[in-house]
Amino acid sequence: MERPLTQHIPLSGAALQLKEYEAVGGYSALRKVLQELTPKEVTEKVKDANLKGRGGAGFSTGMKWSFVPMNVTGPKYLIANADEMEPGTFKDRWLLEGNPHQLLEGMIIAAYAIQATQAFVFMRWAYKEAAQIMTRAIADAYAAGYLGKNILGKDFQLDMQLHTGVGRYMCGEETALLNSLEGKRATPRAKPPFPQVSGLFGKPTIVNNVETLSYIPHIMNKGGDWFKSLSYTADGGTKIYGVSGKVNKPGAWELPMGVTMRELLEEHAGGMKAGLRFRGVLPGGASTDFLTDAHLDVKMDFVGVAAAGSRLGTGTMVVLDDQTCPVGFVHNLEHFFAQESCGFCTPCREGLPWTEKILLALEQGKGTYADLEQLEIHTQLLGPGNTFCALAPGAMEPLQSALKYFREDFEQHIKDKKCPYAHH
Ligand code: NAD
Known part of the structure; x- marks a missing residue:
């Protein structure tokens, strides 16, 4: 299988510099696009590729671009969402630090497709090294004529700025x-209005994830059918999957979309560490439902994981082993979500700290059966449709599925009045 992204990333981990990127065909897609394609044709090509957004939601990228009204006057904006902060998720960092020009080329092509004149890389505050690498890449791209006025001699201009965030999970939510x-x-x-129509300063804006944009140059060079052919399933292309937890070889790998969870865990992540048994996994970062060993043959694409009762999310899996307390595991996640709630809507602001408090009591052996009922009620109250954004519903996903799959652990804490895992 061809590997459109990783083949260009030096094993040393050093960022690919402009000259090195150009030497392996970098910016040839941009050249081709500006010479041969209209903005509409670029969007059609992305639609043909069936590229689905890799930030976690899996919305069709080509469709998203096609919602931008092209006949309006005034500026339009293109933003790369590099505010990667989903727990367990480190795939965009890998791309930002390894191949910054691939992202920039994808962004310039995306900006051309929607005729944006200003682009931003909105980067997670903690990604210090990536910010340095991106600052240099942007300067090099300006110097080489890939950014600024009359890009590659054509009547197309784009300015690009790196903006570092403030270290809050909430900032990754596009609005x-x-x-x-x-x-x-x-x-x-x-939402609505969606940013495509009224976004930054009320102007049409596309916000795409880093991984999503990094595929664009390859789709432009080789076409939508080629991209689709890389996948095992109907969701197009490859995907950067990751595994963390007590496995032998935690890491991230670019693989065909639809690879099974078993292959990911056993072949790529090298299986569980000696003496530990697999109990469950959050398939796509923390804000997804647990799956268990009954789901090992699930195909890891947006459709397959949803059919199994969870979500692909970011495709970076967090593994739970049999010597880690599931109650403590979920408490730790809810602590994060409660801390990261922006406080804007009541169910999230009040519900998450309460959820966290109940889980702490349970973990310490001070919980009751009524607490379990309260947790169940919270999974509904904070669920989809009751909050302003996806933060609280996402936070309820690991909790509701832990209550389903690991209920005996919760009950054991109540019966024993202590954590059965405390000796580990
Ligand atoms: P969403 O489904 O509301 O939107 C996804 C994208 O599709 C957005 O760009 C939105 O504008 C567009 N969209 C959706 N419906 C549309 C419509 N009807 N018309 C036009 N455009 C439409 O999801 P979301 O709230 O943006 O994101 C939630 C996801 O984010 C979760 O799946 C979660 O896994 C993921 N997430 C990722 C991270 C990370 O660090 N990568 C962090 C937190 C959450």
């Missing part, structure tokens, strides 16, 4: 990101 970029408090906006 909170827009508020943050405008210098406002990072709370989400009501």
Whole structure:
């Protein structure tokens, strides 16, 4: 199988510099696009590729671009969402630090497709090394004529800026990101209107994930059918999967979309560490439902994981082993979500700290059966449709599935009045 992204990343881990990127065909897709394709044709090609957004939601990228009204006057914006903060997720960092020009080329092509004149890389505050690498890459791209006025001699101009976030999970939500970029408090906006129509400063804006944009140059060079052929399933292309937890070889790998969970865990992650048994996995970062060993043959694409009762999310799996307390595991996650709630809507602001408090009591052997009922009620109250954005519903996913699959562990804490895993 061809590996469109990883083949160009030096094993040393050093970022690919402009000259090295050009030497392996870098910026040839941009050249081709500006010479041969209209903006609409670029969007059609992305639609043909069936590229689905890799930030976690899996929305069709080509469809998203096609919603931008092309006949309006005034600026349009393109934003790479590099505010990667989903627990267990480190795939975009790998791309940012390894191949910054691949992202920039994808962004310039995306900006051309929607005729944006200003682009931003909105990067997680903690990604210091990636920010340095991106700063240099942007300067090099300007110097080489890939950014600025009359790009590659064509009547197309684009300015690019790196903007580092403030270290809050909320800023990765696209409308909170827009508020943050405008210098406002990072709370989400009501959708609709979607950013494609009314985004940054009320202007048409596309926000795409780093991984999503990094595929664009390859799709332009080799076409939608080629991209689709890389996948085992109907969701197009490859995907950067990751595994963390007590496995032998935690890491990230670019693999055909639809690889099974078993292959990921056993072949790529090298199986569980000696003496430990697999109990469950969050398939796509923390805000997804647990799956168990009954799901090992699930194909890891957006459709397959949803059919199994969870979500592909970011495709970076967090493994739970048999010597880690599931109650403590979920408590740790809910602590994170409670801390990261922006406080804007009541169910999330009040419900998450309460959930966390109940889980702490249970973990310490001070919980009751009524607490379990309260947790069940919270999974509904904070669920989809009851909050302003996806943060609290996402936070309820690991909890509701832990209550389903690991209920005996919760009950054991109540019966024993202590954590059965405390000796580990
Ligand atoms: P969403 O489904 O609301 O939106 C996804 C994208 O599709 C957005 O760009 C949105 O504008 C667009 N979209 C959706 N419906 C549309 C419509 N009807 N018309 C036009 N555009 C539409 O999801 P979301 O709230 O943006 O994201 C939630 C996801 O984020 C979760 O799946 C979660 O896994 C993921 N997530 C990722 C990270 C990370 O660090 N990568 C962090 C937290 C959450």
